[in-house]
Amino acid sequence: MSHEHSHHVTSLPVLFATFAALVGLTLLTVYQATSLHLGQFEMAVTLGIATAKALLVALIFMQLAHDKPLNSVILVSAILFFGLFVSFTLLDRKEYQPQIDQFLLDRDAPKVYADP
Amino acid sequence: MSATTPHAGDLHAHRFHAHHFDTQEQQFQAGKLGMWLFLATEVLFFSGMFCAYTIYRVIHPEVFAFAHQFLDPTLGAANTLVLLVSSLSVAWAVRCAQTNKQGMLLANLVFTVLCAGIFMGVKSVEYTLKFHEGLLWRSAYSFVEGSHPDLGPAHEQLRQFGLVSLGIGAAIVVLGMLVGVGLRKARGLFLAVALIGILVGSVCLARAGVVEEMTETQMGQMLNVGGYALAIGLGSLITGVILLGGENRGARWAFFAIAATVVGLGAGCLAANVYTANKEANAHSTHAHSTHGEAASAAGEQHDVSHDETHEAGSQHRATETTALVNEFTEEKLLYGGEGPKFPGIFFSIYYAMTGVHAIHILCGIGVFVWIIYRAAAGHFEPSYYGPVEYVGLYWHLVDLIWIYLFPLLYLIQ
Numbered sequence: 001m002s003h004e005h006s007h008h009v010t011s012l013p014v015l016f017a018t019f020a021a022l023v024g025l026t027l028l029t030v031y032q033a034t035s036l037h038l039g040q041f042e043m044a045v046t047l048g049i050a051t052a053k054a055l056l057v058a059l060i061f062m063q064l065a066h067d068k069p070l071n072s073v074i075l076v077s078a079i080l081f082f083g084l085f086v087s088f089t090l091l092d093r094k095e096y097q098p099q100i101d102q103f104l105l106d107r108d109a110p111k112v113y114a115d116p
Numbered sequence: 117m118s119a120t121t122p123h124a125g126d127l128h129a130h131r132f133h134a135h136h137f138d139t140q141e142q143q144f145q146a147g148k149l150g151m152w153l154f155l156a157t158e159v160l161f162f163s164g165m166f167c168a169y170t171i172y173r174v175i176h177p178e179v180f181a182f183a184h185q186f187l188d189p190t191l192g193a194a195n196t197l198v199l200l201v202s203s204l205s206v207a208w209a210v211r212c213a214q215t216n217k218q219g220m221l222l223a224n225l226v227f228t229v230l231c232a233g234i235f236m237g238v239k240s241v242e243y244t245l246k247f248h249e250g251l252l253w254r255s256a257y258s259f260v261e262g263s264h265p266d267l268g269p270a271h272e273q274l275r276q277f278g279l280v281s282l283g284i285g286a287a288i289v290v291l292g293m294l295v296g297v298g299l300r301k302a303r304g305l306f307l308a309v310a311l312i313g314i315l316v317g318s319v320c321l322a323r324a325g326v327v328e329e330m331t332e333t334q335m336g337q338m339l340n341v342g343g344y345a346l347a348i349g350l351g352s353l354i355t356g357v358i359l360l361g362g363e364n365r366g367a368r369w370a371f372f373a374i375a376a377t378v379v380g381l382g383a384g385c386l387a388a389n390v391y392t393a394n395k396e397a398n399a400h401s402t403h404a405h406s407t408h409g410e411a412a413s414a415a416g417e418q419h420d421v422s423h424d425e426t427h428e429a430g431s432q433h434r435a436t437e438t439t440a441l442v443n444e445f446t447e448e449k450l451l452y453g454g455e456g457p458k459f460p461g462i463f464f465s466i467y468y469a470m471t472g473v474h475a476i477h478i479l480c481g482i483g484v485f486v487w488i489i490y491r492a493a494a495g496h497f498e499p500s501y502y503g504p505v506e507y508v509g510l511y512w513h514l515v516d517l518i519w520i521y522l523f524p525l526l527y528l529i530q
Contacts, residue, residue, distance in 0.1 A: 089170075
C-alpha cells in the first residue's frame with residue numbers, strides 16, 4: 001500500500017495531446033501515400049511515421065516512459081528478435097531479381113494497348 | 117471472495133490481495149510483468165505474418181501494386197481513427213481508476229467496446245464485399261480482372277445485418293435492465309437453452325458439411341437453422357455465464373457493454389455500407405460514361421448519383437484499363453484461370469491472415485472488456501487496486517499498435 005502513490009498518473013492534457021499527435025500522423029501518412037510520390041524513400045517514410053506512432057502509444061498510453069525498465073526491455077527484445085527473424089529470412093531475396101527487373105521494365109514501358 | 121481470504125483478520129489487507137504476494141504493489145507489478153511477457157509473445161506471434169508479408173513484397177512488388185487497388189484507404193483510415201480513439205479512452209479509463217472516478221471509468225470502458233464494435237462493423241463490410249467479388253485467399257481466389265460483379269445483393273445483406281444488429285443491441289439493453297428484476301433466477305434456463313442451441317446448431321452445420329446427397333434448398337435450410345441455433349445458443353451461454361456472477365450491477369453493465377458493441381457493429385456496418393455503395397455508384401457512372409451506356413447503367417444499379425460528379429482519378433484509370441482488357445480470353449488467362457500471372461491471391465492470403473488474426477484479437481479484447489466492465493460496475497476497482505484495468509489496457513494498446521503498422525502496409529501501397 002505504501003508504494004501506491006508512486007504509480008504514474010498521466011494527466012488529461014498529455015493524453016489528449018498524444019491522441020492529437022496520433023491522428024495528425026495518421027493523416028500525414030495517408031497524405032504521403034496518396035499525394036506524394038517519394039519513390040525509394042516511400043517505404044522508409046511510411047515505416048518511420050508508423051514507428052513514431054508506435055512510440056507515442058508505447059511510451060505514453062502504455063506508460064513505458066514512467067514504468068520499470070524491465071517492461072521496456074521485454075518489448076524491445078521481442079522486437080529485436082522480430083528483426084532478426086525477418087532479416088535472416090530476407091538473405092536470399094536476390095533469387096527473384098531477374099523477374100523483378102522484368103516487371104519494372106514492363107511497368108515503365110509505354111502502355112500501347114491501353115488506348116483502344 | 118470478500119471475508120474469506122487468509123488475510124481476513126488483517127484489517128489492512130485488500131479483498132483482492134492474493135495471499136502469495138507480500139504486498140499489493142508486488143501483486144500489481146507481477147501482474148504487469150506477466151502482461152508484458154504475454155505481449156512479447158504476441159509481437160513474436162504476429163512477426164510470422166509480418167515476415168511473410170515482407171518476403172512476398174520484396175520478391176513480388178508487382179502483386180502488391182496490383183492488389184492494393186482493392187483496398188480502400190478511407191475505410192482503413194477510418195478504422196485507424198476508431199482504434200486510436202479507443203486507445204485514448206482506455207488510457208483515460210486507467211487514469212479514472214487511479215483517481216477513483218467510477219462514473220468516467222465505466223463510461224470510458226463502454227465507449228471502448230463501442231469503438232471495437234464499429235471497427236468490426238467496418239471490417240465486416242470490407243470482407244463481405246471482397247467475398248462477393250471473389251477476392252479471396254489463394255486457393256479460393258476467383259476474381260476476374262476487369263469484371264464488375266453486381267454488389268447490389270451484398271449491400272442489401274449488409275444493410276439488413278446492420279439494422280438487425282442495432283435491433284439486437286436494443287434488445288440486449290432491455291435484457292440488462294431486467295437483471296435487477298428477477299432475470300438472475302432464470303440463469304439455469306439460459307444455460308439449458310445454450311446447451312440445446314449449441315448442440316442443434318453444431319449438428320445442423322456438421323450435417324450440411326458432411327452429407328453429400330442434399331438439394332440446394334435443404335442445404336440452405338440446414339445452414340440457416342444451424343446458424344440461428346448456434347447464435348441463440350452462444351447468446352444464451354454468454355447471458356447465463358454473466359448471470360452466474362454475484363453482482364447485479366456488474367451483470368447489468370456487462371449487458372450494456374455487449375449492447376454497445378453490437379450497436380457499434382451495426383452503426384459501423386451501416387456507415388461503411390453507405391460509403392462503399394456510393395463509391396461504387398460513382399465508379400459505375402464513370403464506367404457508363406466511358407463505354408457509352410453499356411449494360412452497367414441498365415443493370416439496375418441506380419444509386420441516385422448525378423453523372424456530373426467529379427470522377428476519382430483512380431476509378432477512371434481502372435475503367436479505361438477495363439475497356440482495354442475486356443474479357444479477352446488470352447492464353448495467360450487460360451493458364452492461370454481468372455487470376456492472371458501475378459497471383460494476387462497470395463496477397464489476399466496474407467491480407468486475410470493478418471487482418472483476420474488482428475480481428476480475432478479485437479473480439480478477444482471485447483470479451484475481456486466485458487469482464488472488466490462487469491468488475492468496474494461492481495465497484496472492484498479503486499486507486500489501491502486497478503491492475504486488471506491497466507493490464508487489459510496494455511493488451512488493447514498492443515492491438516492498436518499492430519494496426520498502426522497493418523494500415524499503411526496493406527492499405528497505402530503505391
